[in-house]
Amino acid sequence: MSKVVFYYFDIKGRGEACRLLLAYGGQQFEDRRITAEQWPTFKLKTPFGQLPILEIDGKQYAQSLAISRYLGRKYGLVGDTPEDALEIDQNVDLFIELCLKGGQIMYERDAARKESLYAEAVKNVFPDYLERLNSIINKNNGHLALGKLTWGDFVFAGLFDYFIKVLRMPDLEKKYPAFQKVVDNVYSIPKVKSYSDSTNY
Template sequence: MPTYKLTYFNFMGLAEPIRLILKYMGQEFEDVRIERSDWPQVKEAMPFGKVPVLEIDGKKIHQSTAICRYLGKQAGIAGKNDKESLEIDMIVDTFQDFRMEIVKLMQEQDPEAKEKKKETLIKETVPYYLAKFDEVIKNNGGHLVNGSLSWGDIYIISLTDSMTGILKTDIVTNYPNIQELKKKVFSIPKIKAWVDKRPKTDF
């Protein structure tokens, strides 16, 4: 059996979709959570100086979406054919555009500018993207693609959960199809068991 070791900071963020997919697979893994103070030293050992990094039998794999895509294939939730796989990638890549707007907010150092960016995000950016994702889910039988669970579902639901923590407001309140998908994902027994006992962090 291969061994898995996941390295990230002590919060959900980009590592949580990986954790959830590993749990869905029933795959045990070492969940290494580094402190900010230790990052300069740890960074030197990471490919391209970034996390999350998943080590599989000592081989370091980076880029969260690449990791999730690989694990999704291993778990049989990466689409039933090339077209479905393409659709998952398309939606996740679009979600990444959305996520980068949140990243810009987190990187803003000026308090006044940060508050203005947050207001714009909540009033304009979040509704723009989530309304479209909600419609995609509605039109695909309650999932992102073809009415069945994919790694993209887990990825997006996990990160909207994290974004809610960052923005300190439940961003999916007005989007019933996203809410319903969240219930589906978090009610999967192995995922639910993890969510119920995982370390409590802000985002």
């Protein structure tokens, strides 16, 4: 059996979907959580100077979406055709695009500019993305694509806390119950729930 080690910080962030997928697949893995003190030295050992990293028998693989996509294929969380795969990819990309837009504002250092950008996004950017995501998820019966569980659901669920934070919308799941349904569909899976219940952040 392969030795699997997963490296990320002690937060959910971009690494949580990968952890959830590993749990779903029943994969035994070492969950290495890098501290702020360890990071400058550890960073030099990474392929791209970034986390997360999935290490399989000593070989390292990077990029959270690439890892999630790989695990999705490995555990049968993809469609039957290239077009199915394209649908998952496009919907994941839409979600990540909105996360990045929110993240760019959140990490803006100039306080006045930050508030100006946020006000503009709340008015002219976020609503359209949120409505599109909501429509997609409702159409797919509480999933991000294909009307069934795919690796895209794990990306959405793993990043949902971050999603709420960057949008500054603590009651987002109340306005868009479909979003919470995706999260619940993932975290209610017995192996995923067992992993989640054993983890503290």
